[in-house]
Amino acid sequence: MDDKILTADKATAELISKAKNDGVETVWDRQQIMKAPCGFGEKGLCCRLCAMGPCRISPTPGKGAQKGLCGATADVIVSRNLARMVAAGTSAHSDHGRSIAHVLHMASKDGNYTVKDERKLLEVAKRLGIETENKDMFDLAHEVAEYALNEYGKPFGKLTIPPSVPEQRRKLWEKLDIVPRAIDREVVAIMHSTHMGCMADAESLITMSLRTALADGYGGSYMGTEISDILFGTPVARSTEANLGVLEHNAVNIILHGHEPALSEMIVLAADDAELLKLVKEVGAEGINVTGMCCTGNEVMMRHGVKIAGNFLQQELAVITGAVEAVVVDVQCIFPALPELAEAYHTKFITTSPKARITGATHIEFDEATAYESAKNIVREAILNYKNRNKEKVFIPGSKNHATVGFSNRTIINHLDKVVNSHIDPTGTFKPLADCLTSGVLRGAVGVVGCNNPKKVHDQSMIEIIKTMIANDIIVVATGCAAQAAAKAGLLSKDARRLAGKGLATVCELVDIPPVLHMGSCVDISRIMELVGEVAKLLGVDNCDLPVVGIAPEWMSEKAVAIGHYVVASGIDTWLGITPPIMGSEEVVDILTNRIEEMVGAKFFIEEDPMKASRQMIERIELKRRRLDKKM
Ligand code: XCC
Ligand code: SF4
Structure with missing residues (x-):
């Protein structure tokens, strides 16, 4: 190197x-x-x-093969490949949502999983049109779970679209025929249509992709978030720390990596188990230090303040500290390189999901029915491994930063209510935020989301973009590994206000928030969609009228491609900081970065340079402001 x-x-x-x-x-x-x-x-x-x-196909037009054997052109091949990425991404988020729905279905008073947030349960039941009067809480929970599970495979009808979607947007989707049907059906539809000899028209494939992606954003991901809140509680603001410096010299260090909170929640609980804490003493450690990585880290950080060890590109480095007793994973974003690497240290690499078995790993299957016992077994393995730590091989970096996290929409509203003059304005809405946007105190809002990618300097684009945005009075909401980059760079601390422009700094001061709001894991982009939709509704406009944009500066996963598609379909311009594999088709590039705007009022921008992307985003936000002014 x-x-x-x-x-x-x-x-x-x-x-x-x-x-x-x-x-x-x-x-x-x-x-x-x-x-x-x-x-x-x-x-x-x-x-x-x-x-x-x-x-x-030859990348040079007119030279070499211009068609596949079947006659498929570059446009067909590129759009088919892209559609399959959307289908894969949608399936990952949605299967996660399905698992959580199954967990809700087994929730009971004395069982492993219960209902922590009854208010959220009632809210979700209401939005699904489920009768709530005089019902036992668990009966209602099971009904909600069944409703959710049916959304995956119902034979007739369309997906139940959340009420946060503005009426104009919903009508537009109907007109374009991109309201999803059952979630699984949309994924299957793409797999079928991209099979050899089926759909061979780029525009139709992209339209299909939008519909499938909406099944992710307003189906699988949305339910993933809502049901996790019901089961484990809607996040509230809390403080935590981030970066590999959160690992401890004298504690049993466990890293939770992956995505679904069903596992990580139980591990967090098990780490407090009296019997296990006794064992900790016996092995000579001072405690159990559970830390998180990637999205499952975000889930437990949002709900418990569990510290963040790092983001996607740091998963190997955590093992290389030599201080980690166990890396416990479930699904998604897990390097298959980890078992071999763990061998070189004392770290136990433990897979838990039948959906993601990895050669060379210790597999301890996590069973939701006996979740607590399963989690205890996993934690026990980690504790017993403490004695194998080779102190000479340990290096824990000094870096870590303070962060305030946990900004669910309910929490944001609670903060906003601090400044509401309740004689004039009702409490419990995003109205103060909408007012700040229309008055120009805040110029706009940007969602900075997504992964790391070694094609770029790790974390650098995300940090540069976030800093530029907040300096220009644009409030940032963040999820996923981007939010963790922000946390590590200190941008989630209230202190970061000093980097914000005057308007944003004042707002942060008044409502007691950092300039960058951590809204959760990647399925929690559904929270951002809800926030945008509710603000648009308050102003009587559509999402695409708001000075709001999104960016995935260092994305790598197929899930990010699905997200990009549902965000654009929602009317929000989306920047991609890594060029997607579409440049072989002028037609596909033209649709996604140009013509799609006529359809859905938003488009993709592809720009790898973070400063250029920042400038484009600010320009676009100002353009939307001028248009909005005329509308209001
Ligand atoms: Fe994975 Fe979700 Fe990407 Fe991070 S941001 S690398 S998808 S963990 Ni979701
Ligand atoms: Fe070639 Fe088969 Fe693909 Fe057609 S479908 S381009 S023949 S691989």
Whole structure:
């Protein structure tokens, strides 16, 4: 590895050097060996959908193969590949939502899972049209769960769209015929239509992708968030810390990595178990230090203040600290490299989900029916492993930063209510926020979301963009690994107000919030959609009229592609900081970055340079402001 700058994060840089000294490889080493990515794949021009191929289209128009054996053009191949990314991303989020719905279905008074937030249960039941009067709480919970599960496979009708979606938007979706049907059906529809010899029209494939993505955003992801809130509580503001410096020298360090809170919630509980704490003493440790990584980290951080060890590109580095007794994973974003790496240290790498078994891992299947016992077994493994820690191999970086997190919409409203003059305005709404936006105290809002990607300097784009936004009085909401980058950089602390422009700083002061609001995991982008929709409704406009944009500066996963599509379909311009594999088709690029605006009032922008992207976003926000002024 040459000494090119790989990360904006000091702890990460320190551990990359340690990896070198320890003679273990990381993603950046493998990137070097991989050299440049495949040129055809990078442009989306490789098709292996049937065994007459694989076919690849020449990236130079007019030169070399311009069609696959079946006659599929670049436009067809690129749009089919993209649609399949949307289907895969939607399936990941939605299957997560389904698991959580199953957990709600088994919730009971004395069982492993109960209902922590009855108010949220009532709210969700109401929005689904379920009768709530005189019902036992658990009966109602099971009914909500059944309703949710039916959304996946109902044979007739359309997805129940949440009331946060403005009426104009809902009508537009109906007109465009992109209101999803059952969630699974939309995923299957794409798999069918992209099978060899089926759909061969780029525009139709993109329209299908929008419908499938909406099944994610307002179906699977939305329910993932709502039902997690019912089961585990709607997040409230709390303080925590982030970065690898949260690992402890004298404690049993456990890293929770993955996505679904059903597992991580139970591990957090089990880490307080009296019997296990006794065992901790016996092995000579001072306690159990449960920390999080990626989205499951966000879930338990939002609800318990569990510290964040790092984001996506730090998963290997956590092991390389030599201080981690167990990395416990469930599904998604888990490097298959981890078991071999863990072998080089004392770390136990524990898989728990039948959906994500990894060769070389210790598999302890997590069973929701006996969740607490399963979680205890997992934590016990970690404790027993403490004695194997080799103190000479340990390096815990000093870096960590303070963060205030937990901004669910209910929490945001509670903060806003602090400034409401209840003689004039009703409490319990986003009205003060809407007022700040229309008056121009806040110029706009931006969602900074998504992953890390070694194609870019780790965390750097996210941090630069967030800093530029808040300096320009644009409030930032963040989720996923981007929110963790912000946390590590200190941007989620109330202190970060000093980096904000005057308007934003004043708002933060008045309502006691940081300039960047951590709204949760990636399925919690549903919270952002709800927030945007509610503000639009208050102003009597559509989402696309608001000075609001979204960006995934360092995205890598198919889930991010699905998110991008439902955010654009919701009327919110979306920037991609990594070029998606579509550049092989002028037609697809033109639809996504141009013509789609005529359909849904928003489009994609592809810009890898964070400063350029920031400027474009500000310009766009100001343009929307001028248009909104005329409307109001
Ligand atoms: Fe995964 Fe959700 Fe991306 Fe982070 S941001 S790398 S998808 S953990 Ni969701
Ligand atoms: Fe080639 Fe067409 Fe088969 Fe794709 S579907 S591999 S382009 S023949």
